[in-house]
Structure formats: C-alpha cells, structure tokens
Amino acid sequence: xxxxxxxxxxxxxxxxxxxxxxxxxxxxxxxxxxxxxxxxxxxxxxxxxxxxxxxxxxxxxxxxxxxxxxxxxxxxxxxxxxxxxxxxxxxxxxx
Numbered sequence: 001x002x003x004x005x006x007x008x009x010x011x012x013x014x015x016x017x018x019x020x021x022x023x024x025x026x027x028x029x030x031x032x033x034x035x036x037x038x039x040x041x042x043x044x045x046x047x048x049x050x051x052x053x054x055x056x057x058x059x060x061x062x063x064x065x066x067x068x069x070x071x072x073x074x075x076x077x078x079x080x081x082x083x084x085x086x087x088x089x090x091x092x093x094x095x
Contacts, residue, residue, distance in 0.1 A: 035085035038094035042084050045093050055080070066090050 045065070046052045054060050055077050062080065063069040068090065075083075088094035 034088065038084040038088040038091065039081050041093040042080065042091060067092075 043052070046055050046060070051060050058074050058076055060074065061072060062075055063071045063073045066073075083090060084094065
C-alpha cells in the first residue's frame, strides 16, 4: 500500500508541476509554451492509454510509445517530462 501511495504522490507532483508551467492558449508561441503544450499532450496520451499510474511508478516501456528508443526503456516520469521540453521531436503528439 505504501508504494502505491508514493507512486500516486509522485504522479500528483508531476502533474501539478506540469500544470503550473502551462500558459493560456492565447500566450505567445514561445519555446517554453511549446514545451508545456508538449508535456500536456504527453500526459494526455498516457492518461488516454491508461498508463499514467504505471508511468508514475516507472513501469512503462517507452520504446513502445517513442520511436528510436531501445526496448526496455523504463524512465522516471520526471525525465520523460524533461524530454518533452528538450527533445519534443521524439514524440508524435508534440508535432
């Protein structure tokens, strides 16, 4: 039970940090805004696939979602969020 609560806590912090960095749709198209939109799209993709909890617990093999990653690529959610900002070209939903 404790591990589940910890995973949910990490998920809540990651989502809160992402939403805090988001800006209104009418804001200028700056790289920071593009990064926030990319992160939100990624979270939406995980949520719609039913993988958000697993992602928070580092149980998602991102090679099944992102082209060019080696099989068995299990990354912390924070690192995935950072990649959405620094390398959005990796993610089809950031187009």
